[in-house]
Amino acid sequence: MARHVLALHILGSGSKGNCALVEGPQGLVMIDDGFSRREALRRMRELGIDEDRVKALILTHEHTDHVSGVGVWSRRFAGPLFASEGTPAARRSLEGIAFETFAPGDELTVAGIRVTTFSTSHDVVNPVGFRFECRGDAVSFATDSGVVTPGARAALADARILALESNHDVAMLKTGDYPAMVKARILSEQGHLSNDQAAEAARELVTDRTEQLVAMHLSQDNNRPSIAVRTLAAALGAELDNELGSSATRASRGAGGELRIRAAGQNRPITVR
Numbered sequence: 001m002a003r004h005v006l007a008l009h010i011l012g013s014g015s016k017g018n019c020a021l022v023e024g025p026q027g028l029v030m031i032d033d034g035f036s037r038r039e040a041l042r043r044m045r046e047l048g049i050d051e052d053r054v055k056a057l058i059l060t061h062e063h064t065d066h067v068s069g070v071g072v073w074s075r076r077f078a079g080p081l082f083a084s085e086g087t088p089a090a091r092r093s094l095e096g097i098a099f100e101t102f103a104p105g106d107e108l109t110v111a112g113i114r115v116t117t118f119s120t121s122h123d124v125v126n127p128v129g130f131r132f133e134c135r136g137d138a139v140s141f142a143t144d145s146g147v148v149t150p151g152a153r154a155a156l157a158d159a160r161i162l163a164l165e166s167n168h169d170v171a172m173l174k175t176g177d178y179p180a181m182v183k184a185r186i187l188s189e190q191g192h193l194s195n196d197q198a199a200e201a202a203r204e205l206v207t208d209r210t211e212q213l214v215a216m217h218l219s220q221d222n223n224r225p226s227i228a229v230r231t232l233a234a235a236l237g238a239e240l241d242n243e244l245g246s247s248a249t250r251a252s253r254g255a256g257g258e259l260r261i262r263a264a265g266q267n268r269p270i271t272v273r
Contacts, residue, residue, distance in 0.1 A: 082110075
């Protein structure tokens, strides 16, 4: 089994703000920043994270809920800022910030962590997801994608920690109050992954090496953590840990270890190790 040298800290995941940090032995890589500096630091303190250990910031895409805090953060941050080609020019608040740009598929090395980038499918300029690797450990991360592309499947698979979008329950979305145009956008191949899509992908992405599966970017209007967890658990043969369905566990199988399934929230930061 790989040593647990990486951890994933999720400050918040959802339409009101997104920010996560991958921690390795030499520091942290921040993924997106959709919170005010004060709120990001408050949530970091809640998880026992020191802002001085953040060594880089990397963006998935330019939507406001992922980048609204980047401008203020960058003015008081000395580390590198990374974004895919075209992303900084796609949002006025990112113009003038000294990003180092990359093409999807490029590999970066930050704080001793190898970061593999890959394309996702969303209605923005050049959306990406990431695989983080260090000393045999791996964290894979993808949100805001209408489909799981072949390249994404290859990069996401066989990680110890898998953070995967599980945005909506299709029935809740279709019968909800969103305008028809918004529903069509979410359901499109450039929208967001449903619980069922995430579950289908997880069957392939989760291996005996995977110990943690985190449902990401849940809609507050068209999903519930228990629905996302139940859907993923059913697909993977896991048992619910409680009647609420807040988490699920699949017992060790053969050479594999225990798999835990949970959902990230908008307002409650969590650490996944």
